[in-house]
Amino acid sequence: MKPAQGYYSLIQYCPDLTRLEAATVGVLLFCPEREFLKARTTRDNRRIQRFFGREGHDWQQVNSFKRAIEERLAVEQPHIQRLEDLDQFIALRANELRITPPRAIRVDDPEADLAALFCDIVGSEPRRTTSGSLVRHVGDRLLKAGLEKKIERNVPVLVPVFGRPTTIPFAFQNGRFQLIQPVRFEAEKVEQSLNTACRYAVEGRSLYEHRDAKLGDMKLVVVGKFRPKDTETKEKVHRVLSESSVDLFPLRELDQLIEAIRAAKDLHATAAQWATSD
DSSP: OOOEEEEEEEEEEOSOTTTTOOEEEEEEEEEGGGTEEEEEEBSSOHHHHHHHOSSSOOHHHHHHHHHHHHHHHHHHGGGOOSHHHHHHHHHTOOSSEEEOOOEEEEESSHHHHHHHHIIIIIOSOBOOOTTTOHHHHHHHHHHHTTOTTTOEEEEEEEETTTTEEEEEEEEEEESEEEEEEEEEEOOSSHHHHHHHHHHHHHHHHHHHHSOBTTTBSEEEEEEEEEOTTOHHHHHHHHHHHHTTTOEEEEGGGHHHHHHHHHTSOOOOOOHHHHHTTO
């Protein structure tokens, strides 16, 4: 197979954006010709500790951010087809993990080249993702509940407030088209989880107020993963989301959402139908 044009970016932890000091914790590889977009991040935080010390960091939050980048890229991959799309995705990131501007690279075998980049640049063990994906976990629960005729997967939608398409992992029809987005709210500091909630509140309000030409009226449904016994964060996130017409189902209460889906209409839309929406 002939080599293809690709692009790579570094994923860096930058606790103080005013100083621009950063520790590289992962690599992203994009190859449009091979329809490949994937990131690898570190399993541990030793590089961060070497740069910035062990104190003053929310390690649960850092690990959550790393998982979120990998999971989000997997969901967004169908909509990131050009370098400009990747640039826009990078520009919308807003937390302590930043993605550097893409640099050109020749790609022979995308998976092998990503592994080599990670080894050369990061030099640590990659984070294991086989069982850590929140999106995968929610999907497994929905399928095991026998809801395959009730749900649609990987639904492309345009978020008007951002002016860009995104892909929602799951959806079902219940009056409004319900868009299910799993989200982690596991940071030790409540404020960090509220910042995440605010972003989804803005997205949810925009989806709720703008009727889609194909999907009709829409509503965002967040499945939130919280730290055990963290009722404070759960209550505050619920308040933020509900004020923007976004429903919240904590992961531990997923059975309630499953019952709501079970009572909904069967979906007969196909992937080809979604593709014709442009």
